Amino acid sequence: MTLRAVIIMALGMVVAITATPLGHWLESTMVSHVLVELPLLVVAGIIFALPLKPVSQPLLNWVNRGGICGLITASFLLAFWMLPRWLDTSLGDPWVASAKYGSMVLTGMILALSWPSAHVITRAVVKIEFLTMFFRLGWLYLISPERLCNNYLLTDQIWLGRGFLLVGLALTITWAYPILFGNAVLEQQLTERKLSID
Amino acid sequence: MNDSTAIAPMPGSSKLAILAYLGISALVYVLMMVLGLLMRMGQANWLGLPADLFYQIMTAHGAGMVGISGLAGSAVMWYFLRRYVDLTVGILWANLAFFLSGVVLILGGIFLGGYAGGWTFLFPLPSHGMGLWGPVGAACFLGGLLLIGVGFLLLYLDVARAIISKYGSLARGLGWPQLFGNSDETPPPAAVVAATMVLLVNITGIVAGAVVLVLILVNLFMPEFEVDALLTKNLIYFFGHVFINATIYQAVIAVYEILPEYTKRPWKVNKVFLGAWTASTIMVMAVYPHHLLMDFVMPTWALVLGQIMSYTGGFPILVVTAFGALTIVHRSGIQWDMPSGLLFLSMFGWAVGVVPAVIDGTIAVNNVMHNTMWVPGHFHMYLIVGLVAMLFGFKYYITGQDGKPGMFDKLAFWIYSLGGVGLSVTFLISGYFSVPRRWAQHMPEWVGLSQPAALMGAAVALGAAIFAIRFLTSLKHARAV
Numbered sequence: 001m002t003l004r005a006v007i008i009m010a011l012g013m014v015v016a017i018t019a020t021p022l023g024h025w026l027e028s029t030m031v032s033h034v035l036v037e038l039p040l041l042v043v044a045g046i047i048f049a050l051p052l053k054p055v056s057q058p059l060l061n062w063v064n065r066g067g068i069c070g071l072i073t074a075s076f077l078l079a080f081w082m083l084p085r086w087l088d089t090s091l092g093d094p095w096v097a098s099a100k101y102g103s104m105v106l107t108g109m110i111l112a113l114s115w116p117s118a119h120v121i122t123r124a125v126v127k128i129e130f131l132t133m134f135f136r137l138g139w140l141y142l143i144s145p146e147r148l149c150n151n152y153l154l155t156d157q158i159w160l161g162r163g164f165l166l167v168g169l170a171l172t173i174t175w176a177y178p179i180l181f182g183n184a185v186l187e188q189q190l191t192e193r194k195l196s197i198d
Numbered sequence: 199m200n201d202s203t204a205i206a207p208m209p210g211s212s213k214l215a216i217l218a219y220l221g222i223s224a225l226v227y228v229l230m231m232v233l234g235l236l237m238r239m240g241q242a243n244w245l246g247l248p249a250d251l252f253y254q255i256m257t258a259h260g261a262g263m264v265g266i267s268g269l270a271g272s273a274v275m276w277y278f279l280r281r282y283v284d285l286t287v288g289i290l291w292a293n294l295a296f297f298l299s300g301v302v303l304i305l306g307g308i309f310l311g312g313y314a315g316g317w318t319f320l321f322p323l324p325s326h327g328m329g330l331w332g333p334v335g336a337a338c339f340l341g342g343l344l345l346i347g348v349g350f351l352l353l354y355l356d357v358a359r360a361i362i363s364k365y366g367s368l369a370r371g372l373g374w375p376q377l378f379g380n381s382d383e384t385p386p387p388a389a390v391v392a393a394t395m396v397l398l399v400n401i402t403g404i405v406a407g408a409v410v411l412v413l414i415l416v417n418l419f420m421p422e423f424e425v426d427a428l429l430t431k432n433l434i435y436f437f438g439h440v441f442i443n444a445t446i447y448q449a450v451i452a453v454y455e456i457l458p459e460y461t462k463r464p465w466k467v468n469k470v471f472l473g474a475w476t477a478s479t480i481m482v483m484a485v486y487p488h489h490l491l492m493d494f495v496m497p498t499w500a501l502v503l504g505q506i507m508s509y510t511g512g513f514p515i516l517v518v519t520a521f522g523a524l525t526i527v528h529r530s531g532i533q534w535d536m537p538s539g540l541l542f543l544s545m546f547g548w549a550v551g552v553v554p555a556v557i558d559g560t561i562a563v564n565n566v567m568h569n570t571m572w573v574p575g576h577f578h579m580y581l582i583v584g585l586v587a588m589l590f591g592f593k594y595y596i597t598g599q600d601g602k603p604g605m606f607d608k609l610a611f612w613i614y615s616l617g618g619v620g621l622s623v624t625f626l627i628s629g630y631f632s633v634p635r636r637w638a639q640h641m642p643e644w645v646g647l648s649q650p651a652a653l654m655g656a657a658v659a660l661g662a663a664i665f666a667i668r669f670l671t672s673l674k675h676a677r678a679v
Contacts, residue, residue, distance in 0.1 A: 121289065124355045128405060135409045145422050179358065182367030 003050060010047035013040060018101050027091060030149070030156040031163045038081060038104055045108020053113065060113055070114030071126055077107045082137060084148035091151045127175055131168050138164030205281050207678040212280070215290045217676055219273035220593050222294075224666035226266040227586060231659035233259045238655045241640040242648040250330055252638035253314035257339075260317040261304060263581065264442050265346055269297055270589045271448035272353055275396065277596070278389045278455045283360035289352050296349025303342030311335020316636070318438065319343075319411075321430040325418050333418040340418075344411050347404045354397040354404075361394055368394050372479065373472040385467045388454035395479045396444045402483060403444075407437035428495055432486075439486040442577075443512075446548065446585045447478075450519055452592040453541050457523055460538050461530035465522060474514035481511035488555075491564040501561060508559025512552045520545050536603045536611065540591030543615050547583025551576060554626060569636075572629025579622035582658055583615060590614075590665045597672035606664060614661025621654035 017023040026037040141161030240247030312331035315323040324336035361371040371394030375381035410433040487504030554576035
């Protein structure tokens with residue numbers, strides 16, 4: 001598959017989320033809103049940034065050395081949309097909704113342009129902070145005594161809390177495995193799988 | 199013994215950073231011992247210490263001793279580990295900067311903000327200062343712990359990066375191909391195995407700590423978010439117990455590196471050694487429920503696990519290290535001096551110090567002993583005569599104070615070791631007689647035990663002060679390899 005085709009698919013995904021009932025359907029529950037729609041928009045942003053990398057490299061070296069500025073900006077953007085008040089407002093206010101769509105795509109682009117230049121320790125810190133935020137938010141949503149959004153029920157929050165914890169656990173395993181056992185093991189398993197498929 | 203034929207000297211910045219770690223730790227140890235002495239003098243009725251100040255001092259003493267032990271232990275690990283892998287000096291400095299910033303916040307939270315809820319910050323204590331402290335004081339304390347955690351996280355991530363770069367994975371750093379497979383490759387050096395274990399358990403502990411600290415911070419300012427007290431306690435003790443345990447597993451690298459140098463015999467890394475470190479990697483993370491044996495709402499299986507792990511958790515590494523140290527020294531013609539003497543003393547303190555913990559780890563005993571002076575008796579023996587002796591042994595080594603010890607050093611050695619044993623024994627006897635721990639004022643019947651304890655505490659502080667002065671005045675002789 002060519003890069004152009006991938007970008008067209010990502011563009012289609014963004015259009016489907018922002019301008020078709022798919023977006024409305026994803027936003028009908030808190031879990032799919034936060035754990036499906038927002039990550040899909042970020043992924044689209046990552047894909048959009050692919051052709052920009054070679055062009056923007058000199059500028060990035062100047063303003064985003066080591067990817068630090070970009071990663072901090074992306075973290076703040078992500079954290080902003082973790083606030084229930086703004087998530088809630090985005091459902092009723094088209095301007096806020098547009099800001100959410102745009103900023104999530106932008107977050108993906110910033111991440112894609114920052115991650116390769118980030119030092120391995122910076123990446124590890126970001127990953128660990130990401131994990132701890134999943135666990136913290138999951139716990140907070142589970143113990144919240146009242147509804148935090150007008151558009152979602154208390155049970156929605158509890159499901160989102162569980163979702164955060166599950167994603168955090170899954171990411172822990174996914175990221176820890178190659179560190180513990182090495183990429184060689186992963187490559188060997190992938191080769192074996194490929195052979196068995198063949 | 200290292201596997202390289204010639205060890206490259208440390209760059210100036212690395213040497214300076216290591217000496218900064220060790221110098222700061224030497225001073226803080228003495229300061230914290232003086233704080234401990236003040237508490238014992240208060241309990242001995244020799245000093246009028248107000249109760250609120252007692253608990254502030256207790257909080258500073260507990261958090262300070264654990265933190266500074268982590269810092270000094272990491273310096274030992276870094277110093278020897280750099281012989282085998284390529285570590286980043288900038289990260290070493292960054293950790294120190296985070297640590298010092300955290301200490302400022304913690305001290306501000308305690309002595310300006312009035313926080314006196316103990317290092318354990320058990321829910322809901324931080325938000326229930328009852329007029330003694332407010333949310334800002336508690337938040338400063340918790341924020342300080344978070345900052346210190348970030349620094350250590352950076353350090354251990356760099357250690358992980360360096361080990362993975364050289365050995366391919368952390369499993370290889372633990373020697374699993376040699377332990378579980380049929381690999382003919384030379385196993386990694388003892389320092390690498392120990393560092394791998396430490397980073398694994400400490401990163402896990404720091405993540406748990408980072409989650410629970412932020413949740414308690416949220417609760418401080420938004421009390422309607424009530425966290426589960428039992429889950430919080432589990433996470434706090436998981437993080438705290440792993441961290442303090444890992445201090446000795448970092449410092450013990452000094453034994454693996456210095457004793458072979460003295461005896462001209464290599465420290466053999468065999469399957470038993472690798473198996474012990476792998477077993478302890480898991481057990482160190484599973485042993486913490488022995489702090490919760492009195493929590494009747496804990497699941498029974500967790501309490502049983504806590505008891506079994508208390509019996510077995512510390513032994514694998516202790517046995518291979520103590521046995522290894524004895525065999526390497528036996529008939530080696532070793533010249534006893536301050537580094538080797540203190541390292542050997544630390545083996546004794548470590549081995550003897552775990553015994554009261556094993557006794558207290560028995561559920562039936564724990565129910566009557568856990569909140570008595572018995573438990574401080576355990577960890578004072580383990581830390582003063584075990585860990586801190588190990589660290590001062592390393593400080594003598596790095597400043598080139600080997601060879602025949604002087605009069606002052608001999609005096610300090612005996613004052614410190616006898617004082618340390620004496621102080622721990624007075625704690626244990628007090629515990630045996632059910633004297634409660636964490637009490638600012640002691641009943642008249644208990645004062646008779648607190649007074650000799652205060653004298654012993656003074657001896658420990660004096661011995662440590664001499665060690666610290668000897669270290670700080672010998673910095674110009676510090677070795678670079």
